Amino acid sequence: MSLVESDTDLISIAKEKDGLLEQSQAVGKALCRRDGHRTLLNAVYAKFLRERYDSGAYLTNWRIRRWLSSSRNPDQPFFMFVNYLEPHLEYDPPKKFRDEFLPEGMDPSYAEAVNQDAWAYICGQIEMNERDFEALSALYKAELRYLDYRIGQVYEYLTEHDLLEETMIVITGDHGENIGDHGLMDHQYCLYDTLLHVPLLIRYPEQFPAGNTCDELVELKDIYPTLLEIVKNEAIENSSHSVRGLQELMTEGGKEYIFSEYMKPQPSMNALKTRTGHLPTDIRKYDRTLHAIRDTDWKFIKGSDGSSELYNISSDPFEQCEISNEYPEKVDELTLVLDKQLGLFDNVSESPTVDMSSSTQERLEDLGYLQ
Structure with a gap:
């Protein structure tokens, strides 16, 4: 956009x-x-x-307002998907938002100069200290605050056209970010909650009363049947989609387990070597597929390279203490459930190939949209 x-x-x-x-x-x-x-x-x-201004959310909102004002058929319902890219590297929030989050005593020029090359950092070509990550975190928070401001404008546009009270609004993220967490930057190479635990907000007074919160385990794929239920359609019986909407999960209890997967490293090891010119031996550990399962207390991550990680989320929410050797029975239990879930996807076909320029492919790899 x-x-x-x-x-x-x-x-x-x-x-x-x-x-x-x-x-x-x-x-x-x-x-x-x-x-x-x-x-x-x-x-x-x-x-x-x-x-x-900026080349992202500002223009995106301008197009939304123009469409609502001149292109929308007022007699027809509409579905609008809006993808904001602001909270992606490189973080470059407008000045007034940036300064709001800078740590005390930090000069704005320090934040402006901080390294934002995730791949150079991961490959050990650039060293970063705690202060650097404080600056990077401030920029990221400023991006989120700026995005919050732009989303607020969308609410205003809907109000201008008397649409707010009859429009269901879902706000979520497809991933979080590592800002030095687990020795990583950006949103690749792992399945830690720094990437998986994302916001999910819904506004639709008829079905989701204001002020309600839900601590149950849910997944982004639960949005799909939720939307179908709102428009009075039946959820599609497909193993790759959730068939329980969020209304049911909130009132009758969430899921016992939730799952996630990371199919291929992006950028690939070859692409990373091409960009950085050097690939340290220890970086090869990221050349793997990852699958994860979580319940309310435990998180288990299984790699195609034979690796496994177990965390007690209730006592170690930041996944700092790997304890698979201490709880082999829990590893076996979660492995069994995870392998059963993975079997549901054995017959999923490969995605079709699409021709694109090298620059487009590089950008999509950076964002993690190519698998």
């Missing part, structure tokens, strides 16, 4: 040329292309407006 998806072509082209004449000729050729007008707009935006 972004007008500027990367450094603008116009600026990049100019930088590649040394002389003024060469720069002018290169820019002229770029503007004569069929998409030259878009290149020009991107360059103007990057030069004059990027510092004032």
Whole structure:
């Protein structure tokens, strides 16, 4: 949903040329292309407006408001999926939000200069200390606060069109972030709760009274049958989807177990080596598939490399003390349930291949959307 998806072509082209004449000729050729007008707009935006606004949530909200005002058929119900990318590396929140979360005594220039290259850090090419991660955490919190502000605007747009009270709103995240946690950055290579425990908020007064909270175990896939129930359809009986909506889980009790999986390392080991130029031997431990099972007290993670990790979530919520050797019976119990769950997916077909540019593939790998 972004007008500027990367450094603008116009600026990049100019930088590649040394002389003024060469720069002018290169820019002229770029503007004569069929998409030259878009290149020009991107360059103007990057030069004059990027510092004032942003290329993500601001433009996304502008498109939402425009669609609600001029494109929506008022006689038809609608489903809108909005994907904000702000809380992804690199964290670059607007200044007024950034300064709100900086630790006491930290100069803004320190946060601006902190390393945000996750792969260089993971591969040991850049060292980071506790203060660095405090700065990075502040930037991340500022991104979330800024996103909260933009989501608030969506509420205002719905109110302007008398839609708020009859619209179901679901706010969630597809993952969290590691900010030095477990020796990692970004949201790859693990199944710890730093990535799995995400917000889930629902506003729909008819079914979800305001102020109610739920401490039961639920999964994001539970949103699917919930939406179907709201529109009076029946949940699809498919083993890859939950068939219990959140209304039922909240009133009759949550799930005994919840599951997660990490199918392939992204970036792959080869891609990581290409980007960093060097791949330490210990980084190869991330070249694996991971599956996890959790109940209210225990969390078990199983790797395709034969690794296993057990945590008592009730006493060790940050998963700092691995205790699989101390509780072999619990490992066996959870392994049995996990393997039974994995059997349900044995016949799932591979995803189809899609042609894309190398830059698009690299960006999607960074975000973790390619498997």
